[in-house]
Amino acid sequence: MIFIGLGYGCKGGAATAALASDAAKRVYVAPGEKDEVYAFLSGGFSGQMSVYGIPSARLFKIIPVFSVFPENGYGYDEETKNMLRTTHGYVPWDDSHHIEASMTDGKQDGRWLFLNANNTPRLARIDLKSFETKEIIEIPNSAGNHASPFATENTEYLMAATRFSVPIPQASVPIENFSKGDFKGTVSMVKVDPKSGRLSIELQILVPGFDYDLSHCGKGKSHDWCFFTSYNSEQAYKMIEVGASKNDKDYILAFNWVRAKQCLDQGKASNFGGEYYRNYLPENQPVISEKLSGVKMLQPKDCPGVMYYMPTPKSPHGTDVDPTGEYIVGGGKLATVIPVHSFSKLMDVKDKPEHRSGMIMDIPVLKYESTLAGEVKKPCLGPLHTEFDGKGYAYTSCFVSSEVVKWELGTWEVVQHLPAYYSVGHLSIVGGSSKDPYGKYLIALNKITKDRYLPVGMELPQSAQLYDISGGKAELLSDFPTVGEPHYSQMIPAKLLMDKAAKIYPLEENKHPYAIKNEKDARVVREGNTVRVYMTQIRSHFKPDTIEVRSGDTVFFHVTNLEQDFDIPHGFAVGGAPEMPNLLIMPGQTRTFKWKAPKPGIYPFYCTDFCSALHQEMQQYIRVLP
């Protein structure tokens, strides 16, 4: 088994020239033609999100989310720097794992994407008209926000749970107290405003201190429920790789969020501490950053019926719900089976004492066999994540044996092994986590590429591999390196997004307090030692175009791009600015470049984004006087 990944085709993927030529035809998108699918890939340790076209695997954009982006100034200018504000101060980076697509009735609706920050717990909302980050909310009472952001069927809520249990509220206790119950986890219900998409923390539930790893919410009949895997039910705190792998089974937590809301409405939750920031971008204005304090916290004991533990072998990783909402598939990472729970059985047995084996912190533990629908026997080594094609088949990624296995729901029979090069983590089918998979393409997201590409020193790219799953047998089509670590992906049919994509910011809608909308208003205004430059850009000049300031002044260049033409951003950079990168200013947008005027001299500034035949002339001088 282990050799499947490593003994196969080290000289390439497709076995014969004929096959290769056929695969090449299926991924070739002719110049001027457009791709069929958008693939949004999270960036893992890059903190960003990237946008590819499928089947061509061409990269279109990197959307900055949780990390600064000097290329366009995200996280630096006066407008966006507050997006990265947290209770720990300004945090310039994060680790982004999971992308969720907004849904209506369980189907992708093309409005927003959501992304988690693992390290400094946060969630982000990315708007799918502008393809920009519009909001970031911090999650208090959490550490290691890994099991997020997973949406309920109509995007009523996003779920977020703690991967690292910690004392809640925070306290400096001996670390060995972990195993004495001093460490806890939380499950957070983050409400999504159905009109604006604005995020708010509605409720947190205090749960036993395990490591909550991943989640997915129900569909159809299981609409009211979300499911969370957990590992380290051993509560090991040293040599965790050994200590947390002792128990034969850990748990999938079944959480009835509708019941939780009911208990909240009945006043069963109490006021609890926790400070957090909520930063959001109103259209074409600077980011508004709010510090909020306190949450509602619910204890499972005060809300019977809200949670149940389903034992699941072994240190389960992913938990995925099939399109019908009946099957809850556990990624039994260290198990030799893929365990599948039945939602109907769960409903049938959850409150019958004979089906329980105990309680943990007032949460009933059910018997494994009582909720089990079936097991996929010996599918592979290290099963992690499962997506669905909507035709009755499931695809599960297997990290250790470097493959994707296709198996049938209901019979639990494996029908195909697909090699992956190498060490596949998540996988994604177009709409594959929704109620209505579009299918056709699957990408496997690989952690290690060893011998697949031209070597480039010690660090090699991660990769994605594209399979065609439209026929009876899935086929590997192509293999492409990716940006950052492509941890997970949502793929969305192009027709759902392409006609809605914004082209410009209409000037008349620009409400920026320092915007100017025509050159007549361009001016330099001094307020003590602060100088505000109200500046415009249009192909291919700036106004005002010669500026004088005094050494030591704080200068704000409020730059408005007057263009109203698609795909004509202008850049703005000043020589020797120690704290600022480049700004890219979209048509109709205003952004602000802050500059401390240095020692006397002449300092050029210029447009950095090639805009016209006279782009090279789009340059000017600032004179700094003593």
Place this chain on the structure above:
Amino acid sequence: MKIIKNIIKFGKITPVLLGLIAFSYCGKEKPAEAESSVGSKGIGPVTSVTLGALDEGMAQKGKQNFETKCSACHKFEEKVVGPALKGVTERRTPEWIMNMILNPMEMTQKDPIAQELLAEHLTQMTFQNVQESEAREILEYLRKMDKK
């Protein structure tokens, strides 16, 4: 420096290129010569404009839009980025002017006059997200300026 030189060079060869394009229309019909385009309505959504007496209210609205969306590149008495606009309503038909505002990309690709203007000024006339009714108001403002 090299790049600047190249751009200047590019500027010099552009008219030649445009000429070539004009004479290689798929080997079929030769496009109309620029002289015979006097009176041309251009290419775009506007096929017929009826001009009446000057409408002051309309011209006033046109002035506001002109200042926001056009004045960065056009003045009346002198060339800036684009050509000086004094007399434009005498040189061109109202339809041509509106089509140039509403459909500048296709105009500079296909309309002989617009092609010549691009060769002369070297900056693509930009579409500034102007609605047809707003283009009509801008036209009224241009008429007003030409009556002064």
